[in-house]
Amino acid sequence: MKPRHRRPWIGAAVVIASALTLSACGGGDDVSTDPGDDTSTAATDAAEVSGPLEVWVRAANDSLVSYEMLFEKFTEETGVEIEVFATLTDFETKLSAAAAARDLPDIVINDASQLGNLQSQGIIRSFDQSSIEGGDDLSDAAWSSVESIDGQTYGVPFSAQANLLFVRTDWLDNLGLQAPTTWDEFVNVAKAFTTQDPDGDGQANTYGVAIPGSTQRGYISWNWSTYLWQAGGEYVEIDGDTVTPVIDSDEAIEAATWFQNLFCTENVVQPGALNATTLETNEAFQTGVVGMYLTGPYNIPTSDGTAVGGHYTVVAPPKAPNGGTSTMAEGTTIYFMVDSEVEAAADAFAEFMITPEAQEIGMVGNPKASIVRLPVNTTVDSTTVRDGDERWGIAQEVYESDGHYEPIAVPQWQEMRQAASDTFNKTISSCGDMSAALAELNQQYEQILS
Amino acid sequence: MSATATRAATPSRAVPAGGSRPSPGRRRRRIKQGLTPWLFLLPALAIFAIFKFWPVLYGMWLSFFEVRPYLGNLWIGLGNFERAVTDPALGSAALHTLIDAAAAVGLSMLFGFLLALLLEGPALHLRLIRTAAFLPVVAALVVVAQLWDVIMYPSSYGMLNSFLGFFGMGPNEFLSDPDQALASVILIQVWKHAPYDMVIFIAGLAGIDRQLYEAADIDGANRWQRLRFITIPALRPVITIVLMLGIIRGLRVFTEVFVLTNGGPAGATEMIVTYLYKTGIELGDFGYASAISTMLLLVTIVATSVTNWIRGRKED
Numbered sequence: 001m002k003p004r005h006r007r008p009w010i011g012a013a014v015v016i017a018s019a020l021t022l023s024a025c026g027g028g029d030d031v032s033t034d035p036g037d038d039t040s041t042a043a044t045d046a047a048e049v050s051g052p053l054e055v056w057v058r059a060a061n062d063s064l065v066s067y068e069m070l071f072e073k074f075t076e077e078t079g080v081e082i083e084v085f086a087t088l089t090d091f092e093t094k095l096s097a098a099a100a101a102r103d104l105p106d107i108v109i110n111d112a113s114q115l116g117n118l119q120s121q122g123i124i125r126s127f128d129q130s131s132i133e134g135g136d137d138l139s140d141a142a143w144s145s146v147e148s149i150d151g152q153t154y155g156v157p158f159s160a161q162a163n164l165l166f167v168r169t170d171w172l173d174n175l176g177l178q179a180p181t182t183w184d185e186f187v188n189v190a191k192a193f194t195t196q197d198p199d200g201d202g203q204a205n206t207y208g209v210a211i212p213g214s215t216q217r218g219y220i221s222w223n224w225s226t227y228l229w230q231a232g233g234e235y236v237e238i239d240g241d242t243v244t245p246v247i248d249s250d251e252a253i254e255a256a257t258w259f260q261n262l263f264c265t266e267n268v269v270q271p272g273a274l275n276a277t278t279l280e281t282n283e284a285f286q287t288g289v290v291g292m293y294l295t296g297p298y299n300i301p302t303s304d305g306t307a308v309g310g311h312y313t314v315v316a317p318p319k320a321p322n323g324g325t326s327t328m329a330e331g332t333t334i335y336f337m338v339d340s341e342v343e344a345a346a347d348a349f350a351e352f353m354i355t356p357e358a359q360e361i362g363m364v365g366n367p368k369a370s371i372v373r374l375p376v377n378t379t380v381d382s383t384t385v386r387d388g389d390e391r392w393g394i395a396q397e398v399y400e401s402d403g404h405y406e407p408i409a410v411p412q413w414q415e416m417r418q419a420a421s422d423t424f425n426k427t428i429s430s431c432g433d434m435s436a437a438l439a440e441l442n443q444q445y446e447q448i449l450s
Numbered sequence: 451m452s453a454t455a456t457r458a459a460t461p462s463r464a465v466p467a468g469g470s471r472p473s474p475g476r477r478r479r480r481i482k483q484g485l486t487p488w489l490f491l492l493p494a495l496a497i498f499a500i501f502k503f504w505p506v507l508y509g510m511w512l513s514f515f516e517v518r519p520y521l522g523n524l525w526i527g528l529g530n531f532e533r534a535v536t537d538p539a540l541g542s543a544a545l546h547t548l549i550d551a552a553a554a555v556g557l558s559m560l561f562g563f564l565l566a567l568l569l570e571g572p573a574l575h576l577r578l579i580r581t582a583a584f585l586p587v588v589a590a591l592v593v594v595a596q597l598w599d600v601i602m603y604p605s606s607y608g609m610l611n612s613f614l615g616f617f618g619m620g621p622n623e624f625l626s627d628p629d630q631a632l633a634s635v636i637l638i639q640v641w642k643h644a645p646y647d648m649v650i651f652i653a654g655l656a657g658i659d660r661q662l663y664e665a666a667d668i669d670g671a672n673r674w675q676r677l678r679f680i681t682i683p684a685l686r687p688v689i690t691i692v693l694m695l696g697i698i699r700g701l702r703v704f705t706e707v708f709v710l711t712n713g714g715p716a717g718a719t720e721m722i723v724t725y726l727y728k729t730g731i732e733l734g735d736f737g738y739a740s741a742i743s744t745m746l747l748l749v750t751i752v753a754t755s756v757t758n759w760i761r762g763r764k765e766d
Contacts, residue, residue: 090731092734093730093731093734096519096734096736097519099519099520100519100520102520104520117734121518121519121520121521122518122520122521123519123520203607204606205605205607213714213715214712214714215712215713215714216712217732271603271604271605271608271623271626272603272604272625272626273626274626274714274715274716275625275626275710275711275712275714275715277712338520414732414733414734415733415735418728418732418733422539422717425714425715425716425717426715426716426717429626429627429628429714429715429716429718430628430716
């Protein structure tokens with residue numbers, strides 16, 4: 001056991017150094033440019049349109065197939081080739097790496113909620129709304145999702161969605177109940193689903209509400225936001241370019257306490273909710289563990305394909321005691337990247353993507369993945385395109401009348417959402433004082449925003 | 451792998467010096483002999499330099515910046531490090547990591563050692579059981595974590611809970627309870643890593659001279675005395691290796707926590723690396739994330755060096 005190499009210290013250090021590689025992306029030289037100023041609008045003369053167009057899209061597998069159907073159609077119509085890069089994993093990190101290498105794509109198709117983040121990085125280009133042909137047909141709600149704090153337009157909306165309440169109809173029927181329309185009714189139905197054996201198997205193995213309570217990607221506060229807005233609260237108030245946090249308002253405390261009670265006093269949430277991402281939560285609803293789920297319409301086709309298909313309905317989220325009817329709105333945006341040498345082609349691409357034809361292909365072209373959940377183009381009717389499926393009509397109605405986006409124009413929004421999630425996860429797990437927790441969160445927001 | 455470089459280079463230095471004044475021919479031969487291993491290692495070293503050492507050094511460099519990929523990085527000196535030492539979330543993540551590393555490494559070693567004592571030997575049935583015991587190590591960590599998530603389902607009809615129900619215990623919340631989550635994660639790590647330690651211990655046990663045991667028998671030593679005065683001292687180098695691997699593994703624990711709890715509930719299982727992932731990959735704060743990982747690297751180097759130093763002192 002004696003022989004050992006002479007320099008164990010160095011050996012060990014080197015081993016660890018190799019074991020511990022944080023591949024930090026980003027960086028680049030210390031050159032400060034100011035590309036955010038770029039407000040030029042590209043000529044949209046079709047004759048000048050040339051490619052190829054490099055498009056990055058946050059998609060994979062089925063959704064990528066759907067996008068590619070659209071891309072092929074675009075190439076067919078304009079002759080402009082598209083080079084696609086698609087991924088779901090660490091999309092933003094890869095984009096940062098491309099930015100550092102000064103090798104940005106021409107177009108990025110990503111969540112609407114990335115607006116503030118991308119804008120503050122200086123990698124997306126603003127433009128004049130009127131320069132987009134067909135832009136008049138888009139809904140105001142959709143256009144509002146691409147507006148920065150200083151009132152500039154930074155992207156073309158491509159798809160929209162609003163959260164709906166999914167409810168098991170067979171469970172309602174078994175217990176002689178109706179789908180809830182108010183918070184109180186919601187709690188009652190949830191309690192009945194939890195305690196009255198709605199699936200009739202003689203075991204106490206069902207729960208009222210499915211909530212993704214993990215802090216990952218900010219899921220828990222993301223799920224709660226609908227109730228916040230319904231109660232009349234907001235995360236921040238935006239006045240001109242000043243952003244003031246108001247998450248400690250009475251309305252916010254009311255909504256947060258009610259939400260916490262679902263876990264702490266009513267006990268109607270599925271087990272393990274505080275670690276659950278949407279993956280586990282979808283599963284809880286789709287395997288008949290839980291009877292109600294506030295989620296996006298993208299879960300309609302996936303749920304239809306499971307055991308609960310045909311046994312559930314979707315309704316507008318239940319109203320707050322004050323009658324407030326908001327619901328979380330989200331979307332997908334086409335962002336124009338700075339430094340593009342094919343701006344005309346990029347414009348033509350966005351214009352194509354919002355045409356009724358493209359929107360329809362995005363909705364139903366590939367039944368496995370609907371990349372346009374709700375059309376942003378007001379001339380397209382969801383129910384008609386989806387073969388008279390009323391549920392999509394409800395989704396569109398709810399989006400148009402009650403859709404409420406997160407404060408996505410705030411550059412620090414991702415960090416703020418994470419902080420809200422941490423606060424909720426922590427306070428709910430200990431069933432602690434919500435008003436104190438929100439006061440603390442408000443202070444944290446002031447720090448983040450300063 | 452890089453350790454091989456140092457190890458391979460050392461024997462050449464150990465070549466006897468020969469006469470006091472070597473002839474020119476002999477000196478040339480010696481230089482040649484010294485260079486040969488390095489030449490053979492060059493391709494591997496070049497690859498490591500590009501894909502390992504350079505990113506590590508570059509990450510350290512980025513620690514001093516507010517990283518803005520497109521607009522250009524801003525030099526902020528020690529700003530990120532100051533933030534790190536005053537960040538309460540990082541402090542609690544560091545504490546959890548230390549508890550997790552100490553408990554998981556300690557218990558894995560203990561169970562690994564006991565398993566090794568039980569399962570050492572050439573008999574067929576022992577080999578079969580050893581293989582079975584080793585399976586957790588071979589299984590992919592993500593899969594293992596998912597399985598444990600199912601086993602620890604926090605209601606009375608969860609697998610582990612129904613088992614505990616037979617004894618009138620539970621149902622436990624396990625991963626969903628801030629007070630039990632860290633212990634649950636540790637349990638999974640022990641289950642996964644103890645067999646790995648077992649294999650190293652078995653190799654160590656096989657190397658112990660049987661005559662020592664026979665001599666001890668003749669002297670009338672009992673089982674415990676044989677263990678205490680022969681087995682454990684003979685295994686000391688093995689224990690250091692297992693301990694060092696454990697510390698490195700423990701400090702950078704990520705996958706099982708990320709899959710099972712993502713640091714929750716209530717941050718009860720937040721580890722340094724899960725926190726690092728959140729700041730770097732999810733929030734894009736690369737400068738701060740680099741600073742944290744640089745600090746983690748330094749702590750790991752210090753911890754392993756201290757282990758090594760203690761080992762060296764004990765053996766000399």
